[in-house]
Amino acid sequence: MPRYFFHIRNNHERLEDPEGTELAGPEAAHEEAVSATIELICHRLAAGWYQSGEKIFGSSIEVTDESAASVLTFPFAKVLAQG
Amino acid sequence: MTHRLLKLWAQAAERDVSVLLPGKGQAMSHLPNQPEFRNQLLAKLSLEDLDLLRPHLKPVQLDVRHVLETANEPIQQVYFADSGFASIVAKDADRETEVGMIGREGVTGLPVLLGDEQSPNDTFIQLAGSGHLLPVDAMRSAMEKSGTLRATLLRYVHAMAIQMANTALANSKFNVDARLGRWLLMAHDRVDGDQVELTHEFLAVMLGVRRAGVTQAIQRLEERKLIRAARGRLTIRNRRGLEKAANGSYGVPEAEYTRLMSGRS
Numbered sequence: 001m002p003r004y005f006f007h008i009r010n011n012h013e014r015l016e017d018p019e020g021t022e023l024a025g026p027e028a029a030h031e032e033a034v035s036a037t038i039e040l041i042c043h044r045l046a047a048g049w050y051q052s053g054e055k056i057f058g059s060s061i062e063v064t065d066e067s068a069a070s071v072l073t074f075p076f077a078k079v080l081a082q083g
Numbered sequence: 084m085t086h087r088l089l090k091l092w093a094q095a096a097e098r099d100v101s102v103l104l105p106g107k108g109q110a111m112s113h114l115p116n117q118p119e120f121r122n123q124l125l126a127k128l129s130l131e132d133l134d135l136l137r138p139h140l141k142p143v144q145l146d147v148r149h150v151l152e153t154a155n156e157p158i159q160q161v162y163f164a165d166s167g168f169a170s171i172v173a174k175d176a177d178r179e180t181e182v183g184m185i186g187r188e189g190v191t192g193l194p195v196l197l198g199d200e201q202s203p204n205d206t207f208i209q210l211a212g213s214g215h216l217l218p219v220d221a222m223r224s225a226m227e228k229s230g231t232l233r234a235t236l237l238r239y240v241h242a243m244a245i246q247m248a249n250t251a252l253a254n255s256k257f258n259v260d261a262r263l264g265r266w267l268l269m270a271h272d273r274v275d276g277d278q279v280e281l282t283h284e285f286l287a288v289m290l291g292v293r294r295a296g297v298t299q300a301i302q303r304l305e306e307r308k309l310i311r312a313a314r315g316r317l318t319i320r321n322r323r324g325l326e327k328a329a330n331g332s333y334g335v336p337e338a339e340y341t342r343l344m345s346g347r348s
Contacts, residue, residue, distance in 0.1 A: 019294070036295035043292070047258040047260070
């Protein structure tokens with residue numbers, strides 16, 4: 001199975017994923033990016049995001065493959081745009 | 084069982100001298116001049132109780148991911164760690180989370196100590212190290228023979244129940260940063276030195292979050308200069324700061340362990 005890396009883009013910096021995860025393909029990688037985004041937003045909300053003024057909806061998850069080529073970018077704001 | 088005490092204990096064991104640790108004088112008084120075992124539970128036992136176990140204890144070195152117990156299968160051996168630690172992991176088909184951590188302060192195989200032979204949880208080595216394996220039959224017959232051994236081990240099981248209760252509290256009421264802080268403090272208590280080797284993948288299981296959540300939490304603790312992260316390795320830079328980051332989620336089980344285990348066995 002191919003390995004995908006889930007980096008987190010916060011404004012100007014990128015938090016590198018040093019390990020990656022083995023997943024079936026790009027679709028599974030997309031699903032993982034959505035789940036990770038939802039979880040990250042939930043944690044920030046629970047940790048007092050609303051009061052903190054921290055800007056999280058400008059963040060995104062950037063998924064790359066083993067050759068460091070971009071597979072997809074999933075903006076945090078997208079989970080709110082659904083429905 | 085504070086961090087400082089553990090460090091003192093480890094140093095004393097290395098120097099092969101016996102020191103009287105605060106709160107541990109009574110347990111130490113059972114021992115000859117040099118501690119025979121670095122495992123704190125073994126070190127607490129009376130010579131008579133130790134004699135029941137000693138012939139069956141087998142020194143081993145265990146690698147990371149070494150499986151000590153498999154869910155719903157009879158437990159074969161219990162493990163007294165000298166260094167490194169094991170995790171008890173609860174799981175279903177596609178989720179798993181750590182519910183208990185056992186290092187040199189204790190012994191694996193809680194179901195055996197309670198008269199059962201298996202559990203729905205897995206137990207495996209989380210951080211490589213050395214210690215002693217003991218066949219469950221030897222543990223059972225020693226517990227049948229000695230009321231003091233039974234009492235000590237049951238008090239330890241209670242200490243573990245308290246740790247597990249506090250893990251439930253941490254996982255339901257504390258944010259990921261605090262949970263990571265707590266976990267690192269617990270790991271730090273059980274290793275020699277300030278480095279903990281483990282992957283984000285493992286840490287995600289330990290904290291019950293996705294890897295991306297671990298990546299962010301590590302970065303925030305790094306920004307606060309509490310830890311240093313390199314590939315597969317975390318270094319504790321500021322323990323007191325980590326205690327602050329843990330925000331009260333660390334400390335109760337550790338204090339309870341000291342209360343339960345510092346008495347005469």
